[in-house]
Amino acid sequence: xxxxxxxxxxxxxxxxxxxxxxxxxxxxxxxxxxxxxxxxxxxxxxxxxxxxxxxxxxxxxxxxxxxxxxxxxxxxxxxxxxxxxxxxxxxxxxxxxxxxxxxxxxxxxxxxxxxxxxxxxxxx
Ligand SMILES: [Zn+2]
Numbered sequence: 001x002x003x004x005x006x007x008x009x010x011x012x013x014x015x016x017x018x019x020x021x022x023x024x025x026x027x028x029x030x031x032x033x034x035x036x037x038x039x040x041x042x043x044x045x046x047x048x049x050x051x052x053x054x055x056x057x058x059x060x061x062x063x064x065x066x067x068x069x070x071x072x073x074x075x076x077x078x079x080x081x082x083x084x085x086x087x088x089x090x091x092x093x094x095x096x097x098x099x100x101x102x103x104x105x106x107x108x109x110x111x112x113x114x115x116x117x118x119x120x121x122x123x124x
Contacts (some may be wrong), residue, residue, distance in 0.1 A: 022122075044099075061104065081097050
């Protein structure tokens, strides 16, 4: 499994193709913003992170709370570091006036829910 940030994962591609389909203009992986957000909608001042459940420690799903048995401490530190960094980045973005949405990998496997989550965020 490659590092999630900066890689064009299937969940990212799905989110991007929905946005494209709906006619939203966006940029991807903007290096000049905290956390290098996966999707940036500059006109709407909105940002979408598409997070892998394992790497970003999704607390609400099995994949997000399961850790490898070997090197348990390493993984615990690694993932809690990612979770902390994600929080810091989201806060920094919100302070600068961005609206931030996190889409989890597991959510992209339920297209109907994904669609309503994205539309709610985009239309708010
Ligand atoms: Zn998840």
